[in-house]
Amino acid sequence: MEGPGDRAFRLLNEYSSGFMVSQVLFAACELGVFDLLAQAPEPLDTAELATRLGTSLHGTELLLDVCASLELLTVETKRNRAVYQNTDLSTTFLVRTSPTCQLHMLLYLSRTTYLCWGHLAAAVREGKNQYKRAFGVPSEQLFTAIYRSEAERLLFMRGLAEIWSVHGVGVMTAFDLSAFSVICDLGGASGALARVCASLYPDSSVLVLEVPEVVRAARSLFLSTVEAPVSFREGDFFKDPLPEADLYILARVLHDWTDEKCSELLAKIHHTCKPGGGILVVESVLEEDRRGPLTTQLYSLNMLVQTEGRERTPAEYRSLICSAGFQDFQLKKTGKIYDVILARK
Ligand SMILES: C[S@@+](CC[C@H](N)C(=O)[O-])C[C@H]1O[C@@H](n2cnc3c(N)ncnc32)[C@H](O)[C@@H]1O
The missing domain is CATH 3.40.50.150 (Vaccinia Virus protein VP39)
Incomplete structure (x- = not known):
């Protein structure tokens, strides 16, 4: 049975590795894992996924297995090889063609928000946003900092829109x-x-x-x-x-x-x-x-x-x-x- 010390250490461990969980989700989105599996007529194995994604066999295997533990993918062993497919969660929210897709907000969180959070301690110390540290841009004009480029603006807009589909x-x-x-x-x-x-x-x-x-x-x-x-x-x-x-x-x-x-x-x-x-x-x-x-x-x-x-x-x-x-x-x-x-x- 879990004692008070065990619980405390489990919580500590969960909190300290929380960013790794976010990064697994972000990386799988960035690489197009969920879209590829959605298009495939049957579950795919690691080698097939790595070839089609242009990724390393070793890295892909590690990423897919964590995705399976996080219920982003299912995994089964068929003829001695692991094959993966999307879960309901990823089919509903992570596949580009889904009407309730949240992919662009996740990409925005991965490419922008996450980098600002890397300076959270500085933000708390100074009481202000961290565009200057994260991207080298002045932050006095808020939406000039937020819309740093056309691509950034479009990603943010697509991301903002997605939540309202849900x-x-x-x-x-x-x-x-x-x-x-x-x-x-x-x-x-x-x-x-x-x-x-x-x-x-x-x-x-x-x-x-x-x-x-x-x-x-x-x-x-x-x-x-x-x-x-x-x-x-x-x-x-x-x-x-x-x-x-x-x-x-x-x-x-x-x-x-x-x-x-x-x-x-x-x-x-x-x-x-x-x-x-x-x-x-x-x-x-x-x-x-x-x-x-x-x-x-x-x-x-x-x-x-x-x-x-x-x-x-x-x-x-x-x-x-x-x-x-x-x-x-x-x-x-x-x-x-x-x-x-x-x-x-
Ligand atoms: C956090 S977003 C919210 C967008 C939208 N209301 C939603 O909930 O999806 C804030 C919006 O305010 C707009 N905005 C910021 N400053 C503005 C201003 N001075 N005049 C008009 N719109 C502005 C931004 O362009 C951005 O789209």
């Missing part, structure tokens, strides 16, 4: 939004959540306000292939006038910014919002006492290493939103990663 409907139905006829998603990236909104509320018109380079990318990347009932407007939500609407969505936007910048943005929205209109804030909300959820606590550290912001408690959101003039603050905890707040002008 949680978009839950978030957009947490409250009945059918009474809002014009809905504006501020900082709505590629329009993935806006499209979920438009499909659920077909009588509303849905608009995304984004910075020009994101709108251009969204048009070429996403709208060429998808008939989307959303429109896009180029603009800076801090500097430019906001489009008129009766509902403003802020999904994963407030967590990027300091309290001061959030207050500035919320006051601006309140000023433009039609009377009776409102705001819908979609964020991962901390417990009131900040003791959880662990995922949200980790996201808050992620905001430290990558942005100017943090995840917040219900009281912190209430204070920011009501100080800007909104009333009838309602929070719906979804039980999933993202929670939803509705408040009215």
Whole structure:
């Protein structure tokens, strides 16, 4: 039986090797293991996988066996050789052609987020993001640092969109939004959540306000292939006038910014919002006492290493939103990663 000392050491070991687990997942995605297995008509052995991936036999064998232990692959022995195939998890979330694929967010975590986390101690010491240390770029203009190249921007946008294929409907139905006829998603990236909104509320018109380079990318990347009932407007939500609407969505936007910048943005929205209109804030909300959820606590550290912001408690959101003039603050905890707040002008 496991004693208290055993448990402590097991936990210590699990925590210290946690990054190795992430790296196995990232490497298998980078190498295209799951896509290759999805295309193969039958399970493949190590030699076949290594040949088709252009990888070493030795390294491939080690990686595949860990993937099997992590339930990312299944393994069976047939005629004295191990053969691998995708599990339900990898078929659903890691294969490029799956409608709920999360591959681009994993690649973004692997290529960008992970490198910022390598400087977590420095981030805690300094209280600021780590783009300068991780990539040598100045971090004063947050989204200039985040969008360091066209490829980086596209990967981030694709990654941001992916979560809404899983949680978009839950978030957009947490409250009945059918009474809002014009809905504006501020900082709505590629329009993935806006499209979920438009499909659920077909009588509303849905608009995304984004910075020009994101709108251009969204048009070429996403709208060429998808008939989307959303429109896009180029603009800076801090500097430019906001489009008129009766509902403003802020999904994963407030967590990027300091309290001061959030207050500035919320006051601006309140000023433009039609009377009776409102705001819908979609964020991962901390417990009131900040003791959880662990995922949200980790996201808050992620905001430290990558942005100017943090995840917040219900009281912190209430204070920011009501100080800007909104009333009838309602929070719906979804039980999933993202929670939803509705408040009215
Ligand atoms: C963390 S992302 C969230 C994207 C999207 N709302 C979602 O949840 O998938 C923040 C978004 O805000 C946009 N953004 C940042 N600063 C902005 C500004 N000043 N004006 C308009 N959009 C901005 C970024 O381009 C980015 O797409």
